[in-house]
Amino acid sequence: MQWGYIEILMGYLRLRISFSYFNVQYFSSKVMRYLNVAEKNDAAKGISAILSKGASNRREGFSQYNKIYEFEAPVFGQISKMIMTSVSGHLLNYAFHPSVRNWQSCNPVELFDAPIQEVCLDDCKNIKRTLEREIRSCDGLIIWTDCDREGENIGFEIIKVCKEVKPNVAVYRAKFSEITGPSIFRALSTLGQPNKNISDAVDVRKELDLRTGAAFTRLQTLRLQKVFPGKLADKLISYGSCQFPTLGFVVDRYTSIENFIPEVFWKIKMNHTMKDFTTDFIWKRDRLFDKNSCEAILDICKESNIAKVESVDSRSKSKWRPLPLDTVEMEKNISKKLKINAKTAMKIAEKLYTQGFISYPRTETNIYPKELNLANLVQQQTNDPNWGPFAQRILTEGGPTPRAGRKTDQAHPPIHPTKPAPSLTGQEKIVYEFIVRHFLASVHKDAQGFETTVIVDIADEKFTAKGLVILEKNYLDVYIYEKWYGKEINNYEVGETFTPSTLELTEGNTSPPKLLTEAELIALMDKHGIGTDATHAEHIDTIKTREYVGLHENVYFVPGTLGMGLVEGYNNIGLEVSLAKPVLRAEFERDLKMICDGVKDPELVRREQTQKYKAVFQTVVDKIREIDNSLANRLDDRPVEVQGEAVIPQDFQRPVMKCPKCGGNMIFRNRKTSTGKFLSCNGYPNCKNAAWPSAAIESVEVLDDHCPNCGPETKKVKMKFKQNPFIGDPNPTILCIGGCDIDVLETLGISVASVRRQPVNGELYNRNHNQQLDQRVAPPPIQNDNYRVSNVQATQAQFDNTNVRRSSNLMPMSQHNRSNNSINNFSHQNPSSSSNPGHSPSSSDIVCQCEIEASLRTTMKGVNKGRKYYKCANSTCNFFLWAPNDLPVAPSTSTAPAGPSAGNVVNCRCSQPAKLMTVMKNNENHGRKFYGCSKPMSEGCGFFQWADQVEENQNNGNNDDPWGGGGGSGGANWQHGNTSRASGKSQTNKNNKPRAKPYQSNNQPRAKRKCGICGEEGHTRARCPNT
Missing domain, CATH: 2.70.20.10 (Topoisomerase I, domain 3)
Known part of the structure; x- marks a missing residue:
């Protein structure tokens, strides 16, 4: 027994060893695949050539400018399959939500708080597709972007795109300063992790630049185009938080010359x-x-x-001898000594870098690191006919002896040549020669x-x-x-x-100072912390492109009249720190450096800086006339007198609420084909959500107060109507159209889906007697601020002290044809009075806002002639209430069968017989009959009802339905003919049979109507926003 047990144990151990050996063999033989992404195609090409030793295979991606290179290389000691491709700079960028991208969509100050989103640039969508496709088959992602702030941020953009496809993919960062064999192989063997702090700093910088640039640019452009229409009507007057301090340096020097008095x-x-x-x-x-x-x-x-x-x-x-070369010194020297502007110089240097001729050209370091083999770099230059003998002299006279500077960014060495480049021509040759000569000079001896x-x-x-x-x-x-x-x-x-x-x-x-040269301007920007070594050239080029400055003799910067006027205006506003001075931006750059070092929280910096610039913006708006006056002096033009509100677009409307479809702002706009207003998302055309009120609205004012039921993002509106549909309410009246009061939406003909994503507190208020009233909008059982009804526990509809419509407020005429137990009947009854449907309070029961007995009166004219109502006896308050026994009742199909075959009359909301008409357009409803208001379109109520639905509802015997008729808007005039509004509801009659849904014939669903102009759903030709 003992030997048998030992044999079984030995067999088990042999099986375990065999299985382990199989696992080792299997997994060690699995070839790992890595997606490698560089910042530019040239870099990808150079890196792949080095790692593959010239044996890579090239294939096409979705972008014709960004190729794919395949080869094998050792990663973590194992030969792996490498797929190398590239982006073209930033893959993603921040952009405002479509609702505020249009300059006419909002007040510029709102851009400091407006929602932003990270979007893929149009030119990069094919690059994004390539990354998404390639990462699916890869086990890891290696980032080969430039090792600076922007490169780190681009790396995280690549990571984001790839992780959306493959969330658990392993990510690595290759760190290098030159595209040479030793540097690239060293980077591959020492892969690390990307630095999120650096990327976060760039994100904060991009967002603040977007918000400040857009807000101030819109402010300046919208305002000054109106103030100086003769000279600036078509001018884009841009602003940038680095751009303006840079302009300020030029203006300050010019002003000192202009004000100079010789002695x-x-x-x-x-x-x-x-x-x-x-x-x-x-x-x-x-x-x-x-x-x-x-x-x-x-x-x-x-x-x-x-x-x-x-x-x-x-x-x-x-x-x-010169110090080792950093970016700022390179820009200054090339501009001053070679007469090549800084932007061109940087482009050339970047190209030389991607071709492997020089080290990374964006560096703040002027100290050669100890591990850099200077002697080898000098040796590479000994064969050049121009400086080769000097390079040989360095080696024979004791070797390289560089001066040590005091700056280092701990990322890149000073700019230096990495290999000979005998085939270069033109400006590339000139720039490369300067870098080589500077390098050789920096490692030799001082002149004696x-x-x-x-x-x-x-x-x-x-x-x-x-x-x-x-x-x-x-x-x-x-x-x-x-x-x-x-x-x-x-x-x-x-x-x-x-x-x-x-x-x-x-x-x-005495003589005045000279105008600034580009080299001097770069030195000032570097001294005061405006931009970085990588962005100086861009900011200078921007102020030249905007014509804020010009060049005298192609060397000296001279401010233009527009640039002078703007800077002087900002200086005259009296800000604690002028926008044309470097202080604000320099503080921000210091904060960004602290984010990179992990000292400051990026969200804190984002909030603080945004609020700081927003406060400055508000001050500028308040004192904008200072800029008007300064520009008038410089432009030699008389400003046109405009109100301060000229900052706001002429057709700007404050947002009423958030769009339930996209999260943008819903605003009122003017109808283009007729008078009145419609509610639309300002993200159009990306978002086509809109509501077309049937009532004729003369004016709308969005108030500062928000609806307590719908939340702070839904504002109350003050509406004035051509003919007030809210009988008894003042005109204008204050409403909430956010969906908390379905009466208001139905009366205005607004679909709930167009203003509300989902019901508040789980349920929207519904008139169906089978549904419980939402307690949030239920009328209180005690008196309100305006009037009370004595001896009635369930009070009637109320007017609050702001005249905002409530769910139990007075309803339109067509809403009172319901049974007495309807939750919205004006004679709400306690249990003791429920047996008396006709009960109503006497005149002594009704008390107005003055706390006195209301007076019962009779309407003497108009459509309500003969109807009784309560009014303040002394006419000292605005109290009004229809007498409960004389509520306005519109004829309904529940009492008068509809349809021509029955010989009955269908009435519209004007209480007039509706007109039977036939669809004449050649579409799916051709020949179908419908009822409409008999009055002209401009005077009618907009009533609409399909004739076959009226007949169907009558034949189904739905006359006792508390909704007053059949499905859609048929019979029940309270639906105001807006058949689309009911299409999403699951409504049943008392026999639990489904209602006939609107736009449904022969049990076949009808296609949604489309506009005859633009082909989009949701509106007709008459209401097309594209006309």
Whole structure:
């Protein structure tokens, strides 16, 4: 038994070992697949060529500009299948919600809080498709974007797109500074994780730039186009939080020149000629602005007329070699010495980088890292015919000896060549040559010279002369962009005396500073923290493109009249910190740096900076006339007088509520084909949600107060009607159309689905007697603020103190043909009175807002002639109430069978016989009969009812339905003919039979109506928003 047990155990162990061996063999033989994504196609091509050693296979992606390269390479010690592709810069970008993208959609100040979304740029959609397709078959994702802020953010955009397809894909970050073999293989062997802090900083920067840029641009453009229509009517007047401080530097320099007042000065000129060589001496006082004083000193010197040498100081003099090259110095030097503007220089440098000729050109570092093999980089340049001998000289004279700077971004080394480039031509060759010569100069020796300084005394006035002898040019032999000239002077000895050859008074004038050059402007931006080394060139190019500045002699920046006027206007507004000054943006850049370092929370910075700029915006709006006046002076134009509201688009309407379809803003617009208003999402045409009230609305005012039932995003509206459909309400009246009061929606003919995504508290108020009334809108059992009904526990409909319609408020005429137990009957009864359907309170029961007995009166004219109502006896308040026993009742199919075959009459909402008509258009309803209001369209009530539905409802015996008739809007005039409104409801009659749904014939669903102009659903030709 014991041996048998041992044999079984040994067999089990052998089986486990075999299974483990199989697993190891299987998983070790599985080839991993990685999707590699670079920032540009050239970079992808170069990296794949290095990793594959030139053996990659190329295939096409969805984007013709971004190829796919396949090869094998070692990842984590295992040969893996690599798929390399690229994006073209940013793949995603922030954009406002469609509801506010149109300049006419909102007040610009709302853009500081408007919803934004991250969208794929149109040019990048095919790139996105490529990523989505390729990641499906891959086990990991390797990001090869540039290792700076923007590159990190682009990497996270790629990650987002890929994880939407494959959420659990492993993500890695390759970090490199040059596209060379050692750098790329080192990056692949040391894969890490992307830095979300850096990406978050870019997200915050992009959002703030979007909000501030859009808000101020719309403000400036919309306002100034109206104020100066003769000169700025078609001008886009843009704003950027880096753009304007940059413009401010140019304006400040120009203003200092413009305000400069020259002054006359005097100085004493002295020189000494010996053996036909003249030495010039400089007066230690330099110059005086008082001529008399200067003349007095000269007279004293002339009386003595003997110059005595007090000191002769001779010492070595060095001209320092340049520091290692960072981005700012590269832009400044190329602009100043090569006359290539900074934007062009950066484009060329980026191209040289992606081709592998230079290291990454966006760096703040001016210290060569210890691990960088400088000698090898110098050796690569020894074969060049222009600077090769100098490179060889460096190696033979002790090797590279660079100066050490003080800046490092801990990400990239200084800009340097990575390999020879003998085939380059044009500006690429010029820029590459500058980078090589700068690199070689930075690793060689300082130039050496010998300087002599002579100080002489004449009657206690000191004069100085300096001479320089160049001993060794060293780095200047290769750095042809700088010169160092020697200067000879006569030989002097201490104690020696001589008579000056010239001793006289000269006159001169002070001169203003020169206009800024691009190099000087970049230096100012860098000093004050405006933008980054990577964005300086872009901001400068923007102010040139917008014509805020121009170039004098193609070198010096001169502000245009528009740029001058804007900066002066902002400076005159009296802001604590002017938008044309660098302070605000510099603070923001410091916050972004702290986000990158993980010190500050990005959401906190986002909120603080947005509110800061919003407060500045409000101040600018309040004092916008300062900008008007400054521009009037600079444009030499008289401003047109406009109101402060000119900032807001002419047809701007405040949002009433959020769109239930897309989350945009619902606003009222003017109908184009007739008078009146309609409710529409301002995200059109992306969102086509709209509601077309049947009532003729003359004006709408969106109030600041929100509906307490619908929430803070739903505002109350003050409506004025051509003919008030709310009998007894004042005109204008205050309403909520957010869906909390279905009476209002039905009376106005507004579909619930167009204003509300889902019912509040689970249920919308419904008139069906089988459905319980929502307690949120139920009338209270005690008196309200305006009137009370004595001895009736269930009070009648109320008017609150804001005249907002409530669910139990007075209803239109056609809504009172219900049975007495309907929740909305005006004679709500307690149990003791339920047996008396005809019960109504006497006149002594009705008390108006003045707390006195209401007066019972009779209507003497109009459609309600003979009807009784209650009114304040003293006419001191606005109380009004129809007498409960005389509620307006419209004829209904529940009492008068509809349809021509029965010989009965269908009445419209005007209480007039409806007109039987036939559809004449050639569509699916051709020949179908319907009832409509007999009055002209501009005067009618808009009633509509299919004739066959009236007949069907009568034949089904639905006369006792508490809704007053058949499905759709048939029979029950309270539906106002808006058949589409009821189409989504599951309604049943008392026999539990489904109602006939609107637009349904022969039990076949009817297609939705489409507009005859644009082909879209939801409206007709007469209401097409595209006309």
